[in-house]
Structures are given as C-alpha cells and as structure tokens.
Amino acid sequence: MTSRAFQIIAGVVKERSGIVLMPEQSYLLETRLAALLQRLGLGSLDVLAARLQSPGSDGLAQEVAELLTTNESHFFRDGKPFDHVRAQIPRLHRARAPGLPLRFWSAACSTGQEAYSLAILIAEAQEADPALRQRRFEILGTDLTRSVLERARQGLYTQFEVQRGLPVRMLMKHFTQVEGRWRIHDRLRQLCRFEQANLLQDLRQFGRFDVIFCRNVLIYFDPPSKTRVLEALAAQLAPDGLLYLGAAETALGLTDRLEPLPEIRGVYRPSAAARRAIA
Ligand SMILES: C[S@@+](CC[C@H](N)C(=O)[O-])C[C@H]1O[C@@H](n2cnc3c(N)ncnc32)[C@H](O)[C@@H]1O
Structure with a gap:
C-alpha cells in the first residue's frame, strides 16, 4: 500500500x-x-x-x-467500576422522584457485555432491596458498528465469552444454555435497548442519564476528539450523575466540565462548569 x-x-x-x-x-x-x-x-x-x-x-x-474498530469486550470488565456503580444505585434511587426511571448508558457498548453486566447488577440490587423494585430502570447501549449491535441485541454468548468476567453463579442464574451458547434471560434483555450512534455526532437526542459508561473507546481518539466527546457526555449527565471511563483513560487535562471522584480512578461527575454550561 x-x-x-x-x-x-x-x-x-x-x-x-x-x-x-x-x-x-x-x-x-x-x-x-x-x-x-x-x-x-x-x-x-x-x-x-x-x-x-x-x-x-x-x-x-x-x-x-x-x-477498523476494535470490539473487544467482556462481562464486568475491570470489576471495580461495577462495584462502585452498584453502591451508587440506592443514592440515585433516593434522589429521584418516584416514577422517574434511572437511566444508564453504555456508550460504545460493542457486543453488549457492558450493558448486560449493568442489567445483572441492577436486577440483583432490586432483589436485595425491595424499595428498588418500585423503580424503573433503563439501559441504553450504543455503538458505531452495526454488526456488534446485532450481536448485543441477541444477548447470545459463547462459552469463551461468558467465561470472561462472568461469575459462574451469575451465569447459572441469569442465562439459559441454547445449542452450546448462553442466552441472557429476557427480563434482563428487555431492560436494555441498543441503537447505532456515533459519539462524534449530536448526542442530545438520547436525553439525560444518571450513569454513563464510556469505556475503552476514547483511547483510540486524538485529544481534540476526546475533549469533544467528554464535553458532549458531560452535557447528558444528571447533575448528580456519574461518568465511568476505561482503566487507561482520563478526562484530566482534556476538559473542565468533569471532575474526578476522589475515592476511585476513572469516575467523574459534572463540574460546576458543566452545570453552568447545561443551565
Ligand atoms: C473496545 S470496545 C469497548 C466495549 C466496552 N465499552 C468495554 O469497555 O468492554 C470499543 C467500541 O467502541 C466503538 N466505537 C469506536 N468509535 C466509535 C464512535 N465514534 N462512536 C461510537 N462507538 C465507537 C467500537 O465499535 C467498539 O465496539
């Protein structure tokens, strides 16, 4: 060439x-x-x-x-962000009026493992806390690549894929074996909606989110594109919402619209500058 x-x-x-x-x-x-x-x-x-x-x-x-996209993903990738978000659910639930859904976004969801990991932890949080059963939850998964979205919608994974990150207990509880593969239960699949979206395009149509996971995609972008996406995501976050980035990603030095949580790496909330930009 x-x-x-x-x-x-x-x-x-x-x-x-x-x-x-x-x-x-x-x-x-x-x-x-x-x-x-x-x-x-x-x-x-x-x-x-x-x-x-x-x-x-x-x-x-x-x-x-x-x-040319890299679609590598697995369930509960890196562990800690999922432990952290699980602990945030009661706080977000108490802060929202009854009847309002709690909205999660897996932005760059690839084949769906991230969205379904969130669905599993929400279902288990609801099981453990009856107050959460009254709350409606929505999970949106978006990605640029149509072929991965088709797979995400199916919610069907190979043995190799479920072995990566998914505890056996969760596999047995939330999946059914179908012709050698594993299908996530409909109840969890129905919590998730998958749509094609380019992070570089206008994201306002998706509305306001309580939690955004945008992980392991910005590493492929140059700094101006990272800034553009981070500011667009900050604008879609509720004032008390949280943005989770991948282990090798940071918003530091790229935007003043997000501030890191002190207790965990890679998790951000909207800064005062973001709240001013939204208002
Ligand atoms: C490595 S995967 C990350 C999957 C998941 N977030 C995780 O951390 O396991 C990166 C995904 O970003 C998607 N992607 C790349 N550029 C994008 C863009 N401009 N807008 C939306 N998605 C994009 C790719 O199609 C790919 O599925």
Whole structure:
C-alpha cells in the first residue's frame, strides 16, 4: 500500500469514527479489510483508497470505518467500576422522584457485555432491596458498528465469552444454555435497548442519564476528539450523575466540565462548569 493510500483510508476512519491510525498500524488495514477487498473485487488497498475518493462512496467509507474498530469486550470488565456503580444505585434511587426511571448508558457498548453486566447488577440490587423494585430502570447501549449491535441485541454468548468476567453463579442464574451458547434471560434483555450512534455526532437526542459508561473507546481518539466527546457526555449527565471511563483513560487535562471522584480512578461527575454550561 502506498503511503498516500494509507493516508486516505486513515483519514476516512478518523473522520467517521474518531479513531486515529498510525502508519505502523498498516498491517491492521491489510488484515481487517482483506474480506471487503475480496467481496468487492478490489485488487488492493490502493484501489480501495481510490474508490473512497470517488463520488457515492459514503456507504463504503462507513463500512471501512466500522471494520477498523476494535470490539473487544467482556462481562464486568475491570470489576471495580461495577462495584462502585452498584453502591451508587440506592443514592440515585433516593434522589429521584418516584416514577422517574434511572437511566444508564453504555456508550460504545460493542457486543453488549457492558450493558448486560449493568442489567445483572441492577436486577440483583432490586432483589436485595425491595424499595428498588418500585423503580424503573433503563439501559441504553450504543455503538458505531452495526454488526456488534446485532450481536448485543441477541444477548447470545459463547462459552469463551461468558467465561470472561462472568461469575459462574451469575451465569447459572441469569442465562439459559441454547445449542452450546448462553442466552441472557429476557427480563434482563428487555431492560436494555441498543441503537447505532456515533459519539462524534449530536448526542442530545438520547436525553439525560444518571450513569454513563464510556469505556475503552476514547483511547483510540486524538485529544481534540476526546475533549469533544467528554464535553458532549458531560452535557447528558444528571447533575448528580456519574461518568465511568476505561482503566487507561482520563478526562484530566482534556476538559473542565468533569471532575474526578476522589475515592476511585476513572469516575467523574459534572463540574460546576458543566452545570453552568447545561443551565
Ligand atoms: C473496545 S470496545 C469497548 C466495549 C466496552 N465499552 C468495554 O469497555 O468492554 C470499543 C467500541 O467502541 C466503538 N466505537 C469506536 N468509535 C466509535 C464512535 N465514534 N462512536 C461510537 N462507538 C465507537 C467500537 O465499535 C467498539 O465496539
């Protein structure tokens, strides 16, 4: 692949997803786009790059961007954020008027494990505390990539996938085995709704959230895109809501709209500046 072709393809990916590709990652383009080249009968990445520059290449550009996303996920990833959010549920419940739902957002949900981990902990919190059973909960999962959203909606996981992070007790309690795979129970699946959304686009349509998980996606973005997404997410948080980032991610130095909680790394609440921006 010529460096010009790399620049064109990486430019499309950056524009469509925010993901920054470095020249040393050109092997990623070769592996992830090989099947697309074959399906479209394109001889090389140089031909693909030329096609991306021709009119009417919108759908192709979107497909290329989606193929370059990394969709790695697992249940209860990193543990601690889930322990922390579990402990926040009673506080959020007491702070909200009866009848209002508590709203959770897994922004960049990939194949759904993060959203379903939240559903499991909510169901178990309701079991343990009868007061929470009166509360309605909503979980929205969004992602750029359509293929992962289809999998998330199915709520069907392989043995390998459920072995990653899901305690056996929870597997037995909340999943049913179907032809060698594991399906999450309908009651939990119905708590979750999955929609396609690009974090770089207008997010106001999704409304206000009490908890946002946006984990292991901003690591792929450059600082201006990180700032843009963090400020857009801060604007969608309730004043006493919380934003959870991934273990390798931070909002520090990128925006003044979020302030870190002192007791745990990677969890933020809206700052006074965010509250002023929302008001
Ligand atoms: C590594 S997965 C993270 C999944 C989950 N949050 C976790 O931590 O396990 C990153 C996800 O971000 C999605 N993604 C990448 N760029 C995006 C964008 N601009 N808008 C929305 N989702 C995006 C990818 O499709 C991918 O599924």
